[in-house]
Amino acid sequence: MNSPDIYNPPELQFCFALVNNSCPRNMRSMLSVCTMYIVMIGAIVMTMLGNLVVIISIAHFKQLQHPTNFLILSMATTDFLLSCVVMPFSMVRSIESCWYFGDLFCKVHSCCDIMLCTTSIFHLCFISVDRYYAVCDPLHYVIKITIPVIEVFLLISWSIPIFFAFGLVFSELNLIGTEDFVAAIDCTGLCILIFNKLWGVLASFIAFFLPGTVMVGIYVHIFTVARKHARQIGMVLSRDKLESKATKTLSIVMGVFVYPFINFTTPEDLYNVFLWLGYFNSTFNPIIYGMFYPWFRKALRMIVTGTIFHPDSSTLNLFLSGEGTSNKKKLCRMAY
Template identity: 55%
Template sequence: MDLCFDFVNNSCLRTNRAPANYSVMFIAMFGAIILTTVGNLLVIISISHFRQLHYPTNFLILSLATADFLIGLVVMPYSMVRSLTSCWYFGDLFCKVHSCLDMTLCTGSIYHLFFISVDRYYAVCHPLHYYKNLTTNVIELFLLTTWSVSCVFSFGLVFSNVHTEGIQDYITSYYCIGSCSLTLNKLWGTISSLICFFIPGALMIGIYMHIFSVARNQAKLVHNHHSFQPDKSKSKISVRAERKAAKTLSIVMGVFLFCWLPFFILTVIDPYINFSVPEDLYNVFLWLGYFNSALNPIIYALFYPWFQKAFACIISGNILKAGSSFSQLLTGV
């Protein structure tokens, strides 16, 4: 029987895993960390360096990439050690700080996705008023709301200990030296899931469904208009654009729901089943949510040709050349 801390009374038990299982888990988690940090760092460098990318919409993507980068840098490595060993070696205070950072950055990432959907709504549904409504000041308000709500809620919840009311006896019964878990009672398990995921997620789904409906109707109007024209090339282009929009929105929502929905469903139901969810299942759903931060650069950056050009410039080393910040990455701007 292995302990997290030898010769320490009331030490937690260390989980013994078969070498093959340990290796697979380590490779998957370490790979997710590398993908998250490197992918989001490329987005941060791209938007920060290239002057042509300095416009309000990209500031949302820059802030999203920063949140996801920090998840990969300061949250996931410690969670990896805990998931592999079931032990926490970094002290009780940092356990709370880590829980706060985890909740803050993951919630912030979700809120960024929501505000990006708001940005896309105005771009597609109200294109004539887009630049008037989505100004730099509005984007700054979005970012202030995202970071302040995420920080205040997360740190306030963890350090106030309101989430432990009514379950103190249960927490005391399983506590041991080397444990670090954020256990939420029924009330706060539901409230936190609503605030951090279900409310912004439901709004985001509604927005994207409306965007898709508007884009489809616009494509049909264009198709009908050009069906009476000898040259139907434009209508064919509109049909391709509709299909591309449908594919992109399907990927955005599918990945988001696939990554985060299982974890937050688990967060809601676990207090109602006497916290009987297996630890390994919890870790699988947690890391599935983390993996969304690794996929965000691909979904929100690599789908755009100008980001692909920026990445190529960074990887090739051309970014180090004088005047590279003035490179033309956008066409028609």
């Protein structure tokens, strides 16, 4: 018996072979399918674990529990939910070009996709506001950015995307005027989100252009002010270094998020590339924290080694360069 050619796809197949009006499957070689599954599953697992480390770190260590990190904690929760609820099903759809999970879950999945991505950029927008006060108005930072203010930021970051995504998709306002097009492409196994011209513009404005413009404007102003202060003072204090590093780090996070939105009308495979670049932002965030924040690396070591299960481990110092010895002494006291 001849072995199948893994490099050449077979003849046309359908998502549901026994169902009338089934959508055709995207025919790929076995090698391509395996490679895509390996890459995407790897990204999903890294996104889950990386953001889970951020969540556990900020929730466990008292030293990390301040206003900025509560925003980061909430954003990591958003990215973690994306890896659990959205990415696995999008993976199957992207590779197979088929939706096997039913019409109702198609709507729920689309809602969660829009909601979580919009929530992420709202978080980034409010984090840029936090950075603005930390760098440009440090004397008033502690009275401007308080826990009640952060609670308002979080309420807006979650409530608006939830109402926007679920309200739009389940009301089907986005389909008004596209009925003929929808009827023409309708088939069993299709799960795509279609926007008419009005809601295409409004959705892009609400979910991307408005918060994105605010972020870009704020970060441009921050860096302008930072350079001006550096020239005037001639040196940068240690606090300024920390704030500058935080601002640069979150600017990189924002840039990774913004990049996939540079193209909207693309062929299916290219669209999937941009879609997954957007998802990969949720994967990259913990990696960026790991590169720029020593506290993240220390927290990761403590989580992996089980140190966080020791009594009073939540009070350990994650910041000072010389805290290693005192932490070791404290751990020895915990062990005995």
